[in-house]
Amino acid sequence: MSSDLLYIGLMSGTSVDAVDVALVSFPQEKAKVEGFYEHPIPTQVQRDISELCQPGYNEIDRAGELDQVLGELFSEAVLLLLDRQKLSSKDIHAIGSHGQTIRHRPRLQHPFTLQIGNPSVIAYRTGITTVADFRAKDMAAGGQGAPLVPAFHQFQFFDQNKTRVILNVGGIANISLLSSNPKHHLLGFDTGPGNTLMDYWVQTHLNQAYDNDGEWARSGQLNKILLEDFIGHQYFCQSAPKSTGREEFSSSWLKQILSKYENLPEKDIQRTLCELTARSISTAIQQHTNKGDEVLLCGGGAKNSFLVARIASLLSDYALETTDKLGIDVNAVEATAFAWLAYRTMNSLSGNRASVTGADRDLILGGVYPAG
Ligand SMILES: Nc1ncnc2c1ncn2[C@@H]1O[C@H](COP(=O)(O)OP(=O)(O)OP(=O)(O)O)[C@@H](O)[C@H]1O
Ligand SMILES: [Mg+2]
Numbered sequence: 001m002s003s004d005l006l007y008i009g010l011m012s013g014t015s016v017d018a019v020d021v022a023l024v025s026f027p028q029e030k031a032k033v034e035g036f037y038e039h040p041i042p043t044q045v046q047r048d049i050s051e052l053c054q055p056g057y058n059e060i061d062r063a064g065e066l067d068q069v070l071g072e073l074f075s076e077a078v079l080l081l082l083d084r085q086k087l088s089s090k091d092i093h094a095i096g097s098h099g100q101t102i103r104h105r106p107r108l109q110h111p112f113t114l115q116i117g118n119p120s121v122i123a124y125r126t127g128i129t130t131v132a133d134f135r136a137k138d139m140a141a142g143g144q145g146a147p148l149v150p151a152f153h154q155f156q157f158f159d160q161n162k163t164r165v166i167l168n169v170g171g172i173a174n175i176s177l178l179s180s181n182p183k184h185h186l187l188g189f190d191t192g193p194g195n196t197l198m199d200y201w202v203q204t205h206l207n208q209a210y211d212n213d214g215e216w217a218r219s220g221q222l223n224k225i226l227l228e229d230f231i232g233h234q235y236f237c238q239s240a241p242k243s244t245g246r247e248e249f250s251s252s253w254l255k256q257i258l259s260k261y262e263n264l265p266e267k268d269i270q271r272t273l274c275e276l277t278a279r280s281i282s283t284a285i286q287q288h289t290n291k292g293d294e295v296l297l298c299g300g301g302a303k304n305s306f307l308v309a310r311i312a313s314l315l316s317d318y319a320l321e322t323t324d325k326l327g328i329d330v331n332a333v334e335a336t337a338f339a340w341l342a343y344r345t346m347n348s349l350s351g352n353r354a355s356v357t358g359a360d361r362d363l364i365l366g367g368v369y370p371a372g
Contacts, residue, residue, distance in 0.1 A: 005025070005026070005093040005343075006023060006024070006025050006034065006087070006091055006092050006093060007023075007024050007025075007026070007092065007093055007094055007095070007096065007339040007340075007342050007343050008021060008022065008023055008024070008078055008081065008092055008094075008095045008096070008128070008339055008342075009021070009022040009024060009095075009096050009098075009334075009335040009336050009337065009338035009339030009340070009341075009342070010074050010077065010078065010095060010096065010097040010098060010117075010122075010335065010338060011098045011334045011335040011337075011338055012041070012070070012074070012098065012099070012100045012117065013098075013170045013171055013334065014101060014170060014171025014172050014196055014245060014246055015170055015171040015195055015196065015199060015210075015300060016041060016046050016049050016050060016100070016171075017041070017209065017210070017300065018038040018039060018040060018041060019038070019039040019040075019041060019073060019074060019077045020036070020037075020038055020039075020331065020332065020334065020335035021036070021037045021038075021039060021077045021078060021080075021081045021335060022035070022036050022332050022335035022336045022338075022339055023035035023036070023081060023085055023087075023092075023339075024336050024339035024340070024343075026340075026343055030155075030156055031152075031155070031156055031328075031336055031339065031340055033327075033328055033329070033332050033336055034085070035081060035084065035085045036329060036331070036332040036335070037077065037080060037081045037084060038331065039073070039076065039077035039080060041073065042073075045066075045069060045070070045073065048062065048066050048069075049066065049070075049100055049102065052066060052102045053101075053102055053103070053246045053247070054246075054247075054250065054252075063102060063114075063116060066100075066102075066116060067116040067117065067118045068118055068121060070099070070100055070116055070117035070118070071117050071118030071119070071120070071121025071122055071125075072121060072125065073117075074097060074117050074121075074122050075121060075122050075125035075126050078095060078122070078126045078128070079125075079126060089126055089127035089128050089371070090127075092126075092128045093129070093343075093346065094128065094129045094130065094131055094342045094343070094345075094346050094368075095122060095123075095126065095128050095129070095130045095131065095342060096130075096131050096132075096134070096338035096339050096340070096341045096342025096343070096345075096366075097117060097119055097122055097130055097131070097132045097338065098115060098132075098134065098334075098338045099115030099116055099117040099119075099132055099133070100115060100116050100117050101113065101114065101115050101245060102114050102115070102116055103245075103247065104145070104146065104243065104244075104245040104247065105247065106139070106144040106145060106146070106242075106243055111139055111145075112139065113135045113136065113139060113145045113146070115132075115133065115135065117132075119131075119132035119133070119367065119369040120369050122369070123369040123370060123371055123372075124372075126371075127371050127372055128371050129346075129368060129369065129370050129371045130368075130369045130371075131341070131342040131345045131346065131366045131367070131368050131369070132366060132367055132369065133366055133367045134148055134338075134341055134345075134351060134365040134366045135148065135365075137352070137363050137364075137365045137366070138352040138357050138359045138363065138365065139359075141354075141359035141360040141361060141363055142358060142359055142360050143241070143352060143354065143357030143358050143359030143360075144241050144242065144243040144357045144358055145243070145357065146174075146190065146243035146357065147174045147176075147188050147189065147190060147243060147356065147357075148337070148341065148351065148352060148357075148365070149166075149168065149174065149176065149188070149333075149334060149337045150166075150174075150176035150177075150186055150187070150188030150353060150356045151186070151350075151351060151352065151353045151356070152336070152337035152340045152341070153166040153176040153178065153188070153333075153337075154176065154178050154186050154353075155340065156326075156328070156336075156340075157178060157296060157323070157326055158178050159178070159180065160180055161180060162180050162293065162294055163177070163178065163179050163180045163181070163289060163290070163293040163294070164178040164180075164293065164294045164295075164296060165177055165178070165285055165288075165289060165293060165294070165295045165296070165318075166178065166296050166298065166323070166333075167281060167285070167295055167296065167297050167298070167299075167311075168194075168298050168299040168333065168334065169194040169195065169277070169281070169297065169298075169299040169300065169301025169302060169304075169307070170194050170195065170299040170300060170301070170334065171193075171194055171195055171196040171199070171246065172190050172192070172193060172194050172196060172244060172245060172246075172249070173190065173191045173192060173193065173194035173277060173280070173281050173299075173301065174188060174189065174190045174191065174243075175188060175189065175191055175281070175284060175285060175288075176188040176356075177288050177289065185353075185355035186353050186355050186356055187240060187288065187355065187356060188240075188353075188356040189240040189241060189242050189243065189284075189356070190242060190243045190244045191280050191281045191284040192233070192235060192236060192244065192249065192276070192277070192280040192281075193249040193273075193276060193277055193280070194277055194299065194301050195210065195277070195300060195301055195304070196246055196249060197249055197254055197273045197276070197277075198210070198211055198217065198270060198273045198274055198277065198307075199211075200251050200254070201254075201266070201269060201270050201273055202216060202270065204251075205266045210300075210304075211270060211274075211304070213303075213304060213305050213306060214274060214304040214305060214306025214307050215306070216267055216270050217267070217270045217271045217273070217274035217306055217307070218271070218306045219267050219271075220265065220266075220267035220268040220269070220270050220271030220272075221265075221267075221268045221271060222268070222271050222272055222275050223261070223264060223268050223269075223271075223272045226257070226258075226261055226264065226268075226269070226272045227272050227275055227276060227279065229257050229260070230257065230272070230273075230276045231276065231279065231280070233248075233249075233253070235248055235249075236280060236283075240356075241356065241357055241358035243357075254273075274304075274306065274307055274310060275310060277301070277307060278307060278310035278311045278314055279314065281311060282311060282314035282315050285315060285318070286315070289318075291317035291318065292317065292318065292319070293318055293319070294318070294319045294321065295315060295318050295319065295320045295321070296321050296322060296323050296325070296326065297311070297320065297321070297322045297323070297330065298322065298323040298328070298330040298331075298333040298334075299330060299331075299333070299334070300330075300331065302322050302330040303330070308320075341365060341366065342366075344364070344365070345364055345365055345366045345368065346368075348364055349364065350362035350363050350364055350365070351363070351364065351365035351366070352365055
């Protein structure tokens with residue numbers, strides 16, 4: 001293992017599928033993933049998170065308690081990774097913890113974003129200085145607070161000889177446009193739903209966490225009229241900077257549209273939701289790039305071969321690969337980005353990109369919670 005300082009990135013995304021923990025060093029120009037672990041989230045905690053993602057009764061008590069529970073769960077994940085890597089807390093310079101988003105409202109008169117998973121608990125239980133609450137400073141400066149990963153994508157994957165798009169398909173999908181033209185600023189935004197609506201539909205009707213390999217979607221028929229209804233969502237015509245979440249692409253939005261399609265087979269709806277993800281992603285990429293550019297896929301959606309086949313077909317003029325090709329496992333990219341954000345903050349360096357989020361300027365992000 002490299003003798004450089006080690007950082008840990010902690011990520012629990014909108015899919016609420018697992019806590020991702022990456023052990024990362026920064027030997028030279030690039031980040032190096034030294035270890036990766038996915039920590040399970042207990043079913044009841046998954047339910048509690050999902051319930052808090054929609055407005056409901058007694059939210060302050062529920063959010064307060066879950067903040068503690070998640071702080072403990074994130075600490076457990078870190079300690080297990082350390083155990084597996086035969087390391088101790090003293091070996092780690094800092095943790096970068098994204099937290100669990102329970103509300104993201106970038107377009108209110110007083111915009112806010114809320115991630116929980118108490119960083120004081122993490123710092124206390126692990127004995128490691130923890131950096132958290134990365135999005136708030138960007139929002140304070142008029143930004144969307146999201147996406148934050150494009151700055152890391154540029155640091156890690158930029159190639160001056162070709163234009164690259166990094167496509168992360170998590171619960172929500174986001175792209176980073178890494179242009180080889182030095183005159184072009186870094187761009188990046190959420191394209192819309194990634195897995196979140198497909199996950200909701202398969203959980204509701206087949207009681208499965210996700211549509212493994214997209215098999216259920218593959219068995220259905222695409223309904224083009226329904227697809228156009230989905231694509232009519234106002235988010236798709238907004239221009240960047242923009243970010244979204246489960247508030248906008250929610251089960252209630254889906255139910256409202258589906259009320260006009262009562263007799264449509266459930267598998268056809270899954271097929272059409274898969275096409276919504278593929279179409280909204282490919283349209284966003286085509287609007288900002290040229291044929292022949294490279295698209296590098298990461299996130300859990302990269303494991304859904306039917307979804308990947310649909311994206312590849314819609315982007316047949318592009319070179320589609322995964323980030324595995326550049327040495328970072330598709331599942332580890334986001335957690336690695338938060339280790340990098342902690343590294344940036346601990347070195348008094350900026351973490352956001354104003355050209356991406358719309359903030360006034362690049363800033364040092366997050367709050368630092370000292371160890372011990
Ligand atoms: N074998 C598979 N087949 C189909 N879908 C899969 C498979 N493996 C993972 N997925 C999908 O990937 C999702 C998890 O992806 P990921 O962890 O990247 O999302 P996330 O937690 O929302 O992350 P983030 O918000 O950081 O982008 C699962 O909920 C599921 O929908
Ligand atoms: Mg995840």
